[in-house]
Amino acid sequence: MAVPQESYMHLIDGGDSNSSTIYTGSLIKIGDNIKISGTASNNGIFAVTDINEADDEVYYILKGKTVVAEDSADSTDPTIEVIRAPGDKLVALGDPTSGQDVHVWSTNAVSNYATADSGWSMNAIQPTMDGAGAKYIYHFADEALRVCNINEQNTSIVRWFGYIQRHQFAFAKVDADGGDPANGLIFTEWQDHSNTLSPPKTSGGFSYSYGRAITSNDGTGTAEYFQNNRGVSIQKEDGTSALRVDGDPSKTTINFTFENTSNTDVLDQSRVGEVISIGTALGADGGANEFLLCRQISGADGGTMAYRRSYGGFLGGSSPVDYANHDTPILERGLGWNVGIADGSEPGDWAKGSYEYFQTFIYDGNQESLPVKMGNGASTIAVFNHPAAGGKALTVSIYADLAYSGRISGGRIYTRIAETDDDLILLADIDIVKGVRTTLDGDHVNWTYEDGNGYHVVGNSDGNSSAPNLDTYNTINGYAPDVKFNSIGGRNELYKASVVAGRRTFIANVKTFGFTGELERYGDRLMYSEIGKFDTFLPHNFIDVSKGDFGEYVALETFADRLLAFKHNLVHVINISNPSPASWYLEDTVKYMGVSYPYSVTRTEFGVAWINESGCFLYDGSRVRNLIEKRLGTSQSTSSLLDPWYKFAMGSANLKDAMIGYDAMSNSLIMFRSPSDGSDNANLSYIYDFDSNAWTYNLPLFTNDKIYTNFISDWNNNLTIAKYDGSQYIDFLKYLPIPSACSDQELVTKDIDFGMPGITKKVYSVRITYKAGATQANPLKYALNGTQSWSSFATVTLATASAWDIGVFTPSSPQSCQSIQLRFDLPSSGTFEINDITIEYRVIKGKMVT
Amino acid sequence: MPKQYYIIRDFSGGINTRQDPRDLRENESSFIQNMSVDALGKIKTVGKMYAHIEDQDGDTNLSEYIVQIDKDFATSGGYGLFYFESDHSRDSEQTITETKSGEPLAIGTGDGNIKFIAVKTAPDEGPADDSPL
Numbered sequence: 001m002a003v004p005q006e007s008y009m010h011l012i013d014g015g016d017s018n019s020s021t022i023y024t025g026s027l028i029k030i031g032d033n034i035k036i037s038g039t040a041s042n043n044g045i046f047a048v049t050d051i052n053e054a055d056d057e058v059y060y061i062l063k064g065k066t067v068v069a070e071d072s073a074d075s076t077d078p079t080i081e082v083i084r085a086p087g088d089k090l091v092a093l094g095d096p097t098s099g100q101d102v103h104v105w106s107t108n109a110v111s112n113y114a115t116a117d118s119g120w121s122m123n124a125i126q127p128t129m130d131g132a133g134a135k136y137i138y139h140f141a142d143e144a145l146r147v148c149n150i151n152e153q154n155t156s157i158v159r160w161f162g163y164i165q166r167h168q169f170a171f172a173k174v175d176a177d178g179g180d181p182a183n184g185l186i187f188t189e190w191q192d193h194s195n196t197l198s199p200p201k202t203s204g205g206f207s208y209s210y211g212r213a214i215t216s217n218d219g220t221g222t223a224e225y226f227q228n229n230r231g232v233s234i235q236k237e238d239g240t241s242a243l244r245v246d247g248d249p250s251k252t253t254i255n256f257t258f259e260n261t262s263n264t265d266v267l268d269q270s271r272v273g274e275v276i277s278i279g280t281a282l283g284a285d286g287g288a289n290e291f292l293l294c295r296q297i298s299g300a301d302g303g304t305m306a307y308r309r310s311y312g313g314f315l316g317g318s319s320p321v322d323y324a325n326h327d328t329p330i331l332e333r334g335l336g337w338n339v340g341i342a343d344g345s346e347p348g349d350w351a352k353g354s355y356e357y358f359q360t361f362i363y364d365g366n367q368e369s370l371p372v373k374m375g376n377g378a379s380t381i382a383v384f385n386h387p388a389a390g391g392k393a394l395t396v397s398i399y400a401d402l403a404y405s406g407r408i409s410g411g412r413i414y415t416r417i418a419e420t421d422d423d424l425i426l427l428a429d430i431d432i433v434k435g436v437r438t439t440l441d442g443d444h445v446n447w448t449y450e451d452g453n454g455y456h457v458v459g460n461s462d463g464n465s466s467a468p469n470l471d472t473y474n475t476i477n478g479y480a481p482d483v484k485f486n487s488i489g490g491r492n493e494l495y496k497a498s499v500v501a502g503r504r505t506f507i508a509n510v511k512t513f514g515f516t517g518e519l520e521r522y523g524d525r526l527m528y529s530e531i532g533k534f535d536t537f538l539p540h541n542f543i544d545v546s547k548g549d550f551g552e553y554v555a556l557e558t559f560a561d562r563l564l565a566f567k568h569n570l571v572h573v574i575n576i577s578n579p580s581p582a583s584w585y586l587e588d589t590v591k592y593m594g595v596s597y598p599y600s601v602t603r604t605e606f607g608v609a610w611i612n613e614s615g616c617f618l619y620d621g622s623r624v625r626n627l628i629e630k631r632l633g634t635s636q637s638t639s640s641l642l643d644p645w646y647k648f649a650m651g652s653a654n655l656k657d658a659m660i661g662y663d664a665m666s667n668s669l670i671m672f673r674s675p676s677d678g679s680d681n682a683n684l685s686y687i688y689d690f691d692s693n694a695w696t697y698n699l700p701l702f703t704n705d706k707i708y709t710n711f712i713s714d715w716n717n718n719l720t721i722a723k724y725d726g727s728q729y730i731d732f733l734k735y736l737p738i739p740s741a742c743s744d745q746e747l748v749t750k751d752i753d754f755g756m757p758g759i760t761k762k763v764y765s766v767r768i769t770y771k772a773g774a775t776q777a778n779p780l781k782y783a784l785n786g787t788q789s790w791s792s793f794a795t796v797t798l799a800t801a802s803a804w805d806i807g808v809f810t811p812s813s814p815q816s817c818q819s820i821q822l823r824f825d826l827p828s829s830g831t832f833e834i835n836d837i838t839i840e841y842r843v844i845k846g847k848m849v850t
Numbered sequence: 851m852p853k854q855y856y857i858i859r860d861f862s863g864g865i866n867t868r869q870d871p872r873d874l875r876e877n878e879s880s881f882i883q884n885m886s887v888d889a890l891g892k893i894k895t896v897g898k899m900y901a902h903i904e905d906q907d908g909d910t911n912l913s914e915y916i917v918q919i920d921k922d923f924a925t926s927g928g929y930g931l932f933y934f935e936s937d938h939s940r941d942s943e944q945t946i947t948e949t950k951s952g953e954p955l956a957i958g959t960g961d962g963n964i965k966f967i968a969v970k971t972a973p974d975e976g977p978a979d980d981s982p983l
Contacts, residue, residue, distance in 0.1 A: 007969045011949075013961035020949040020962040027944045035942070039957060042966045071965035073957050078964065080955070082944035085937055091916055094930030097923045102930075106940035107914055113903075116920045121940065133925045138932040145934055151926075163938045190940050599928040630868050637867040641881045644867070659928055665906065666888060666897070676927030687896070689888045694864025696882045698896050707924050709931035720902060720916070722931050724924050731901065732916040737888055738908035739895035747861075747893060748881035750874035754856055757872070764853065773895075786872055819872055821880065832885075833894040837858040843851045 004052055004059050007067035009042075014058030023051075023058040028082055033165075034062075035081040035188045037313030041068035043183055045167050065170045079314050083165075083188045089715050092125065092145060092161075093722060093730070094136030101126040102136060102147055104161070104190075116729055125192050126306070129155040129299030129491075137598060139498045139505060141534040144364070146195055148489075150496045152511070155299050157272060158195040158489030160535065162364075164188075164406045168312070168432050169455050172447040182449035184403075185275075185291060185312025191406045192295055194272045195489035195535050199369040200336030200359050200411070201234075203381055208234055209336030210377030211357050211384035214397065217340060219448060219456030222283040224338060224399045230377040232338055232401035232454060233282060236330040238266050244328035245278060251320040254295075255304035258330060267298035270305045273405045275334050279327040285452045287402045290319035291333065312403060334404030336361075337411055337430060339374065341386040344393035344463015351468075352390025356383060356418040357427070358481070360473075362410040367533045371414055371424060371473060371481045385418045393463025396428050398436045400447070400455045408432060414473055414481075423472035424481050427465060438465040440476075478530065479538050485514030488527075488537050492519055495527075497566075497598060501558035502576055505529040507537070508553035508565055515539060523552025526565055526574075528581065545572050545586055555598040557608045560621030562587065564608050566601060569594040571610075573619065590624050593617055596656045599675065599710040604662040606690065611660045611671055613649040616688060627669075627688055631695055640788050641748065642697060648686070651679030661711030663719035666737040667691055670701070670719060675708040682706075700742045701735070741773055743829040751786045752839065753819040760847040762816050766793070766809045767838040771801050774830025780809045781825060784817040804835060818849045861893040 013019040021027070028034060030051055037043045046064035053059070089107040102125035110119035127147050128134045131154030139146050144162025169184035200207045209232050217224060225231050236243040241261040249256060259265050270276075272295065277288035296306035310319040337359055343350075358371035376384040388394065398413070410431045414424035429437050434444035436457040445464075447455040459465075473481040488495065488510065496509035506528045511521040526543045530536040551567035558564065561577035573588040592614060595601055601610040607620035614634060615626040628634065628645055637644045649658045655678040661670045667690045674682035683702040688695055702708065707724040714720045718734040725731070754761055766780065776798040781790040793809035820839070826832055863878030864887050871880040886896040900908050902915045949955045949962040956963050 005969055008967050010965050010967055012959065012963050012965065016961070017950070018961075020953075021951070022946060022949060022955075027946055032943070039966075067966050067968045069966060069968045070957060071959055076957055077947075078955050078957055080944075080946040081942040082946065084939065084943040086939065088936050088939040089914075090934050090936060090940060092930075092932040092934070093919065094926070095921060095923055096926040096930070097921075100921075100923070103919065103921070104940060105916060105919075108939040108943075109941045110914075110917060113913075113915065113917055116918050118917045120917065120919050124940075135926045135929040136932075137929065138934075140932070140934040143936055143938065145932070150929075163936060165938075189942070190938070597928055628868075631864070631866055633867045638870055639865075639867045639881045641883070642865070642867050657928060668888065674927070676925075678927070687886065687888075689864070689886075692862040692864065692887055692890065694862055694887045696864055696886055696896065698884055700884060700896070701899055707927040710928050712931050712933040714902070714916070714933055715935070716906075718902075718906075720931075720933070721899065723899075724922065726922065726924065728920060728922060729918045730921050730923075731918050733899035734902050734904070735897060736900045736904065736906065736908045737886060737897040738900070738906075739886070740898040740900075740908065742884050742895060742898070744883060745885050745895060746881060746883040747879060747885055748871075749858065749879055750866075750876075751871035751880070752856060753872055754854075786870075788871075821871060823881075831895040833892055834861075835859075835892045839856040840853055841856060842853045845851045 002052065002054060004050065004061050006061050009060040009062055011058040011060065013056050015053050015056030023053065028060060028080070029084070033083040033188060035083060035186055035313065036078065037186055037315065038076050038078040039070060040076050040316055041070045043186060043313060043315070044170055045165065045186060045188055065167065076316055077314060081188065092138060092147070093709070094134055096132060096134045098130070098132035101128055125159050125161045126296045127156045127159040129297065130301050130303070131155060137496070137498060139500050141500045141505065144534070146498070146535070148494050148498065150494055152494070155492060156494065157491050158494060160193045160195040160407065161190060163190050166406070166409065166433060168404060169447045169449065170433050172449040172455055174449050182455070183287065183315040185406070187312060187406050193405065193407050195487065197363050197367055197369045197487040197535060198273070198361070199372045200361060201332070202372045203375070205373060206375030206381050206383060207336050207359055207372045208375065209338050209359065211339040211341060211374045211386065212377065213386055214340035214342045214395070217397065217458065219397065219399065219450050219458045222453055224340065224456065225401070225453040226282045227377050228379045230375065230381065232335055232399065233331050233333050234335060235282070236269050236332060238269065240264070242328055243269060243330050244326045245323050245330070246325070248325045249323040251322050252309070254306050254309060256307055257304050267302055267305065270294050270297045272297055273407070274332055275311060275403050275405050276307070277331045277333060278323055279321065280331070281329060282331060283452045286316070287452050290315065290321045291403045293405065334401045334408065337413065338399035339413055340397035340399065342395040343389050344395045344461065346393045346462040346466070347391055348393030348463055348465070349467035350388050350390065350392060350394055352388060354385045354387045354418040355415045356385050358414040358424055360412050361408050362412065363407045363535070365409045367536050368412065368477055370483065370486050394465040395459040395461060395463050396438055396465050397456060397458040398428055398430060402454050404432060423474055426469040426471040426476065439469055440471050484539050485512070486536050486538055488512050488514065497553050497556040499556040499558050499563070500534065501563060502561070502579070503532050505534045506556055506563060508556055526553060531579070541581070543574060543584060545574065546589070551594070555595055555601045557601050557603055559603060559608045559619065562619070562621065564619060566610065567594045568596050593624065599659040600657070602660045602662050602711065604669070605664065609660060609662065609669055611649060611658045613646040613656060615645065616660070616669065616671065628695065639748065641746070648673055648684055651682070653679055655679060659710065661719045662713070663735050664713060664717040666735070668737070670711070670735055672702050672708070675710070677705055677707055699744055739831045741830045745824070745826040745832055747824040747834070749822045749837070751819045751821040754841060754843070756843060757818060758849050760816055760818065760844045760849055761841045762814045762844055763811065763820050764814050764840040764842070766822060767840070768807045769804050769835040770798060770807055771804060771833040772798050772830060773800060773832065774828045775800055776826050776828055776830070776832065779824050779826050781823045782811070782815070783821045783823065784815060785819055786821065788821065790823055816844065859891065861887045862890055
């Protein structure tokens, strides 16, 4: 094949494995995405559309950003990450041990299934800062997992763990000076962030990033980006000095401590999700040698801060860096957008007046933060206003930093006449990849890279905004910019139940600073996100189901356009079928049927099932049925061998923490007395079979005195659980209805009166058709006349039988009775099956029971 | 009266402890422990929580299963586990830093190196820099 006539990456002599094994080992395949970093000019994300090989020369044809001719090492250290999209099966496991978090397992990451930990990424998600006993709940939407620790004794934040594919400033032009090319951060990976939608950083009510009145500029001045330690990047400092690195972090160090020049550790200046650089001055040529992402801040115990190294790639081959003690400055990056404003020379429709400006971040492409008022960047920060002459267009220039946190996909600039309560008018729509536009239906103007400073889009002197847009913050987002909050998940904020339904997230039992500024818990508050914006929660987006009916929500589930909200003593059934929340309504309040723990609720293909001391309930979209009704005695049992239901469900300590799961493969519900071992005989369990609507009671499914997680359904639809048995490993188990040898198997028939309760019968023998995996000696007993006082038949040992066999049991003499009840009580461990039971009897004519 | 035979063939009613044992339906039982009635027409030993490696038959090892984890923690029962699927792998398929074993990947013109070629598509700009002879 010939040399391609499209831009490509050339692997020289790549067809010869003596030169390279990249091609001969098929490390890169057609259809792959590759993330290239560490080059001088070609860092980015590319799709490999074809691979040509001719005379041992290998050509990878690349589509994506513009390929730049590059064939000189230039001290670069290229890395190619190959991203294939076969889909992945992922498991999150919360570790309640202090200092541990949520581990994530990936099928695709397993190198050896026989090796423990293979495929596991430890502490991949870090919601908990300190404390033990974390209890994690999850919901997943649009390729992001949200994790909340509901243990209020811990210090934690709600986490967002999602896939990000983005090359910041990917298409930026190099400035006119022809400086070094840009190294925008490149992401094709899963990242762990806070779930909040933080606005640009502020101080005293104004943004650190600032506005400037400009007459003319080309974006090259450092004042466009930084001044007075203000701007799109700032230096970390405390009241004593600028901060510096404490210790001697190597290239692989992830835990950092910062200090001031008095050698005092300063641990409160970091926040989860911030991007920093170390040791490179603001505006220095080349920008930064490495960016780091803060993954964990210091908790109450004063631990170190955890940073992810080489965030966004290896840049120009400079990353990661071997830092030295006292390296400084430590710069916070990507804090907002600086703005330059001037009246354009062309006529326009902007009215005369002094305008104030606001800015936002946009997360994940569609979730906008609340706006913050822009400051002026002065040493004593104040509001930035621009006096427009009126009748002119506006020249709007945007200046961005070198690097931003991965969830940030852009931002917006708004304006209005100063000191009014007018709507915030859209002035600029910022896309961190494409550039800036001044109308939502306009084209983006591409970024230009200014070496060391950042990126800019400079408006032309004619004016690039001819008139105020009709679009405002309110019309774009559907809510006013002055709401108290629009996300939940900051430090110690949490919710205790969550579910995704109808392209919204529903959360309940919320603890937040948002409503009053104080951390308050609203146990009976049920909130919902904006549609398609799974992390955007507004103060007024709550369902006012009830007030004063006591109790807090502990679980949420959904089925058939209904939301089921569980308290300890009732269930609210809310109809959410209408896309408009205004049309949602409380369809039913089912009293006496609540639950105390979220794992007492599960979803099945037939509806939502839950378990409490009163029974096992199923909501099928129209009504609630008690599946134990007329089957199992709730408060009394007619069997001397089985306690009433309430004792099972409440547990010996009245913890009421029975757990329920649905096994789709066997179409059955599995119920387990106490996964937390909060009861004597915590292993007791029931199985409800949907096919036969039948209940059975079990001992061996679970082990007493052990701890289990909640149930999940795996990729084969098997009901799966993790078990902590005190050994070195945590094992994963799944329910299979395949008989497995066990002891204590029992069957007690009904009390059989042969349809003639008033007449005496004489019983001669009992025959069973059976299979047995082990011999069973004298397994059958009988009780007469409903006494449940058991007697043995003549000695019989059932032999092992893999095919149906017959066992015959004969009493020592024919037994006269009104009724007879049979009890199979297998003495030996093994598998056993009974196909039928035949009782040989004779009705004693004319002999009435007396 | 002649001898008669009372036959129980159906166990699918499962346990009934709500009604008196004499009033149960023919297919119901007063007590069933560690046995299952999910196979209609017979009663058999119950299944169990098998290791996740097991296939549906409980006897064959799967090639893909959740790997045990070398952790030991014993609190927070009932919480912490979640399964989800994604179009994208958690990790990259490959991270190539060497062109072959022991040889760092480099940009250059030597064998095993990579270089990037920007093909000019405008007709007046001539052929690609790396066009064939």
